[in-house]
Amino acid sequence: xxxxxxxxxxxxxxxxxxxxxxxxxxxxxxxxxxxxxxxxxxxxxxxxxxxxxxxxxxxxxxxxxxxxxxxxxxxxxxxxxxxxxxxxxxxxxxxxxxxxxxxxxxxxxxxxxxxxxxxxxxxxx
Amino acid sequence: xxxxxxxxxxxxxxxxxxxxxxxxxxxxxxxxxxxxxxxxxxxxxxxxxxxxxxxxxxxxxxxxxxxxxxxxxxxxxxxxxxxxxxxxxxxxxxxxxxxxxxxxxxxxxxxxxxxxxxxxxxxxx
DNA sequence: GAAGATAGTTTCCAATAGATACCAAGGAGA
DNA sequence: TCTCCTTGGTATCTATTGGAAACTATCTTC
Numbered sequence: 001x002x003x004x005x006x007x008x009x010x011x012x013x014x015x016x017x018x019x020x021x022x023x024x025x026x027x028x029x030x031x032x033x034x035x036x037x038x039x040x041x042x043x044x045x046x047x048x049x050x051x052x053x054x055x056x057x058x059x060x061x062x063x064x065x066x067x068x069x070x071x072x073x074x075x076x077x078x079x080x081x082x083x084x085x086x087x088x089x090x091x092x093x094x095x096x097x098x099x100x101x102x103x104x105x106x107x108x109x110x111x112x113x114x115x116x117x118x119x120x121x122x123x124x125x
Numbered sequence: 126x127x128x129x130x131x132x133x134x135x136x137x138x139x140x141x142x143x144x145x146x147x148x149x150x151x152x153x154x155x156x157x158x159x160x161x162x163x164x165x166x167x168x169x170x171x172x173x174x175x176x177x178x179x180x181x182x183x184x185x186x187x188x189x190x191x192x193x194x195x196x197x198x199x200x201x202x203x204x205x206x207x208x209x210x211x212x213x214x215x216x217x218x219x220x221x222x223x224x225x226x227x228x229x230x231x232x233x234x235x236x237x238x239x240x241x242x243x244x245x246x247x248x249x250x
Numbered sequence: 251g252a253a254g255a256t257a258g259t260t261t262c263c264a265a266t267a268g269a270t271a272c273c274a275a276g277g278a279g280a
Numbered sequence: 281t282c283t284c285c286t287t288g289g290t291a292t293c294t295a296t297t298g299g300a301a302a303c304t305a306t307c308t309t310c
Binding site for chain 1: 133149218219
């Protein structure tokens with residue numbers, strides 16, 4: 001029995017893809033997925049690498065990514081307990097895209113600054 | 126004089142790339158950039174295509190994208206006035222990435238549903 | 251004169267983001 | 281022993297944001 005491929009359309013209101021896009025298209029989710037590309041990382045390790053993220057937001061974002069099957073959460077009964085987060089195969093299909101987004105800003109920051117100054121001069125007040 | 130390429134790092138707090146990522150990594154911005162790929166589109170045309178977006182959020186998001194040099198805004202003195210939004214060359218360098226993000230969710234929605242059900246069963250309450 | 255198109259702005263409320271403090275369990279150092 | 285440090289979180293509070301709905305203004309059409 002061939003599974004029926006449902007047609008999803010991200011332009012449609014109430015389409016479930018909107019909920020997913022809301023989770024993926026999030027600054028912190030993008031940075032976390034990018035950070036996990038090189039292998040599993042622990043909670044506090046991510047927290048230190050992604051400077052400025054709060055514990056609450058990190059925990060929340062990790063939960064969302066885990067629930068959507070993009071990352072896995074593995075507990076090691078060490079002392080203190082160790083929790084490792086890693087990309088799932090599904091999550092791996094996303095990282096190229098997400099990393100490109102994360103690093104596009106780095107590459108084009110100077111052009112963006114030029115645009116911002118031009119805009120602000122043309123739109124005073 | 127070769128321009129000095131400043132090193133930006135999106136993992137750094139207070140790095141300006143963070144502000145840009147905040148704007149790009151936004152559900153509505155992603156959908157708008159994707160929508161503009163095929164050529165200039167008017168305000169209400171975008172509004173009708175991206176179902177569920179409010180006028181306020183559409184206007185706000187268009188301003189942000191314009192200020193960052195990703196889209197252009199052209200006014201035609203017709204009656205009623207026509208305003209066309211289009212990708213700039215800078216914005217065009219982003220669309221492949223952004224569109225991939227927008228449509229990844231469509232392609233993988235079924236896998237995500239499976240993951241969500243598994244998670245919810247494993248984490249009741 | 252009322253409706254419909256254009257492209258927005260204004261107002262309001264609920265949801266979210268972020269900072270901060272707190273928790274438990276155990277190891278190391280004084 | 282007492283205190284600090286680590287682990288990975290939760291709880292609380294407030295400021296900001298997101299989204300729905302209503303309003304603006306001008307001109308054309310019915």
